[in-house]
Amino acid sequence: MSNVLVTGGAGYIGSHACKALRAAGYTPVTYDSLVTGWRDAVKFGPFEKGDLLDRARLETVFAQYEPVAVVHFAALSLVGECMQDPGLYWRNNVAGSLNLIEAAVASGCMNFVFSSTCATYGDQDNVVLDENSPQQPINAYGASKRAIEDMLRDFEVAHGLRHVIFRYFNVAGADPEGEVGEFHRPETHLVPLMLDALDGKREALAIFGTDYDTPDGTCIRDYVHVCDLVDAHILGLKWLQDGKDSRVFNLGTGDGFSVLEVLEQSHAVTNRAVPYTEGPRRAGDCTKLVSGSQRAVKELGWNPQRSTMKQMITDAWRWHQSGHYED
Ligand code: UFG
Numbered sequence: 001m002s003n004v005l006v007t008g009g010a011g012y013i014g015s016h017a018c019k020a021l022r023a024a025g026y027t028p029v030t031y032d033s034l035v036t037g038w039r040d041a042v043k044f045g046p047f048e049k050g051d052l053l054d055r056a057r058l059e060t061v062f063a064q065y066e067p068v069a070v071v072h073f074a075a076l077s078l079v080g081e082c083m084q085d086p087g088l089y090w091r092n093n094v095a096g097s098l099n100l101i102e103a104a105v106a107s108g109c110m111n112f113v114f115s116s117t118c119a120t121y122g123d124q125d126n127v128v129l130d131e132n133s134p135q136q137p138i139n140a141y142g143a144s145k146r147a148i149e150d151m152l153r154d155f156e157v158a159h160g161l162r163h164v165i166f167r168y169f170n171v172a173g174a175d176p177e178g179e180v181g182e183f184h185r186p187e188t189h190l191v192p193l194m195l196d197a198l199d200g201k202r203e204a205l206a207i208f209g210t211d212y213d214t215p216d217g218t219c220i221r222d223y224v225h226v227c228d229l230v231d232a233h234i235l236g237l238k239w240l241q242d243g244k245d246s247r248v249f250n251l252g253t254g255d256g257f258s259v260l261e262v263l264e265q266s267h268a269v270t271n272r273a274v275p276y277t278e279g280p281r282r283a284g285d286c287t288k289l290v291s292g293s294q295r296a297v298k299e300l301g302w303n304p305q306r307s308t309m310k311q312m313i314t315d316a317w318r319w320h321q322s323g324h325y326e327d
Contacts, residue, residue, distance in 0.1 A: 001027045003065040004237065005109070007052065007100060008073030009045075010037025013115070013171055015180040017071060017230040018044040024234045029065045031058070032074060038325035041180050052096030055103060062107035069111035069237055070104050072097065078188055079119065079139050079284040086140035093144035094151075101151060105159045111240040112152065112163040113233055118222070118252065120146040120167060123286040130292030131167070131248045139284035149248075162246050164236035169222035169252030169291045171229055173312035174319035181319030182226070190221075190262060191313065195320040198272050205274055207259050209281035212288075218259035220288040222252035225312050228304035235300040249300060252291025253307045262309065269313045 004021055008014040009030025014037070018028035021044070028045040039047070046065075050057040052074055075093045076082070082089045104112060119142030120135045127133070137143045155161040172191045174181035182192055190205075197205040210217040232251050239247070257265070263274045296302040306315070 001025060002068040003027045003029050005029050005031055005061065005065065005067040005070045006073065007031045007070065008037060008075065010034060010039060010041045010047070011073060012182045012184070013226055013229065014073040015041035015043070016175055016226045017073065017233050018042070019175060019180060020227070020230040020234055021045075021071075026237075029061070029067060031061055036076070036184065038183065040325040043179060052092070052100050055099045058099060058103040059106065062103055062109060066107070067109050069113060069240060070100065070109060071113040071233055071237065072100060073115045075115065075145070077117070077141060079141055080188060080282055082140040082144075083284045089140045089144045093141075094147050097148045098151060101155055101161065105155060105161055110161050111237070112161055113236045113240070114148065114152060114163055114165045116145045116149055116165050116167045117142060118167050118169045118250070118289045118291065119286070120149065121289065128254065128290050128292045129250065131250055131295055133292075138286060141284075152246075156246055162240050164239055164246065165248040166232060166236065167248065167250045168229060169224055169250070169289060171226050172223045173225040173227065173306060173315040175227065176306075176315050176318070178319060178322050181324070182316065183324045190259065191316050192320065194263060194266055194274050195317055197274050197276070198266065198270055199320075203275070205263070205276040206279040207276055208279055208285060210278045211281070214258055214288060216258050216260045219285055220256040220258050220290065222254065222256055222290045223262070223307070223309060223312055224252050224304065225306040225315070228302075228307050231304075232296055232300060232302045235302055239300060247299070249296040249302075250291040250293050251296060251302075252293045253304060254291055254293045256288060256290040257309055265309045266313045266317075269310055270317055
């Protein structure tokens with residue numbers, strides 16, 4: 001079986017990707033520092049503990065496994081945190097990715113699948129964002145991901161490193177078989193926080209801003225199920241292995257949900273109302289991020305099956321009730 005190096009394979013999306021890779025016949029080799037990931041989430045292939053900033057360790061791992069591709073998830077990804085400490089994001093995300101990309105090229109591994117983000121688009125006045133929309137990030141997280149996209153293009157021109165870039169919208173849900181799920185410490189994401197508030201693990205969800213220029217005043221996001229998202233990565237990997245050109249794909253559904261609408265849907269799924277308070281805006285949040293998502297469907301043959309809000313909350317709720325990883 002072909003090895004695929006999965007950075008961040010111990011994290012939320014990376015662990016689901018490892019499961020999908022194994023099901024598709026690859027051996028996912030997780031490279032993860034465990035700073036935000038969980039050892040317990042590495043269930044589908046070998047684990048190599050390491051930091052992206054450790055170039056020698058990366059070279060050792062490339063030499064040992066000779067991966068046919070890299071799928072690069074490892075990154076810091078919190079909008080609130082990046083506004084406080086942008087240096088963390090430039091160092092870990094940008095300098096770390098430079099090490100990884102250089103190590104991949106040096107080892108002759110020329111297929112690279114990269115997790116980028118809709119945060120690279122920034123706030124663009126209620127438009128639906130497609131892959132040709134201008135990239136004008138309003139936070140250091142988005143800026144760091146845009147810089148890595150640029151880096152990949154430069155490395156293709158100079159060294160022939162071929163890449164697929166996925167710009168994710170908001171990822172939610174969990175493996176329906178319950179083997180892996182979403183678990184962050186601290187938790188900052190809407191869906192798990194909302195479920196914590198639902199079952200009394202925290203007092204109430206604070207809604208970050210009710211004065212946005214949207215129908216109900218709360219931010220609008222496009223939510224995609226983690227299992228659908230990782231399926232696209234398998235298609236992206238095959239795209240590269242088939243020798244197709246480097247390409248950028250949005251991964252979202254094209255449907256926007258406000259924070260209040262997500263809360264209403266979770267009430268419908270769980271039969272419990274989410275207690276919430278109305279708080280101030282969070283710095284760095286865009287008003288509305290909704291994907292023009294046709295390219296992945298038409299060109300990659302992506303067929304998202306579980307990305308209804310009801311299904312995402314149902315799967316997240318099941319995972320939430322069944323447990324979490326150990327510290
Ligand atoms: N929100 C709240 N209260 C909370 C947490 C979130 O109201 O306690 C709101 C946010 O303001 C936002 C929405 O819920 O409107 C979703 O917030 P998340 O923190 O779950 O997700 P973000 O939209 O901030 O972040 C996600 C990804 C990032 C990505 C970003 C693009 O986690 O990796 O989308 O904006 F960069």
